[in-house]
Amino acid sequence: MKEVPSCSCGGASDTGQNRIIFACGGIANVGQLSNLAAIQLTDEGYGSAACLALLAAAPEGSTGSIGEADEVLVIDGCPVRCAEKIAVARGITPDQHLAVTALEIRRGGALEFSDADLETVVSAVWEGKGRTVDEDSLLRPPREGGCGGCC
Numbered sequence: 001m002k003e004v005p006s007c008s009c010g011g012a013s014d015t016g017q018n019r020i021i022f023a024c025g026g027i028a029n030v031g032q033l034s035n036l037a038a039i040q041l042t043d044e045g046y047g048s049a050a051c052l053a054l055l056a057a058a059p060e061g062s063t064g065s066i067g068e069a070d071e072v073l074v075i076d077g078c079p080v081r082c083a084e085k086i087a088v089a090r091g092i093t094p095d096q097h098l099a100v101t102a103l104e105i106r107r108g109g110a111l112e113f114s115d116a117d118l119e120t121v122v123s124a125v126w127e128g129k130g131r132t133v134d135e136d137s138l139l140r141p142p143r144e145g146g147c148g149g150c151c
Contacts, residue, residue, distance in 0.1 A: 019047025020069045020071070021038045021049045029105075030108075036118055038075060044122070072087065072092055072096075074087055075100070079099055079102070
């Protein structure tokens with residue numbers, strides 16, 4: 001019998017909460033930072049990084065375990081918010097959402113970032129900055145249309 005691959009994403013964090021982290025992973029520096037932040041947050045015990053591509057491509061009904069998470073975090077690289085749009089399209093409302101560019105990190109080439117930039121993103125998650133909802137927050141309405149070269 002052919003075995004169907006399963007995702008090992010998600011699971012309880014060192015904090016005792018079941019947090020799932022979806023990251024943009026776009027090719028620009030801010031997309032790469034979102035992915036590196038998800039990996040570092042997993043290493044630090046914040047939660048477990050999950051595969052955004054699998055979320056987008058998963059058969060209907062195969063994302064049920066995400067609903068069991070205590071928190072879903074989405075880290076986008078830029079204001080286009082591709083990762084958040086994928087999550088929402090799959091019926092997942094993030095509990096925390098960050099856009100790297102909203103942390104005053106400028107978009108650039110794929111390798112144009114520093115350890116300090118990475119720490120800025122990771123710290124923002126630990127501080128819960130993506131839970132802030134106000135005019136100046138990191139939660140801005142998604143823009144319509146394609147990436148337009150932003151990611």
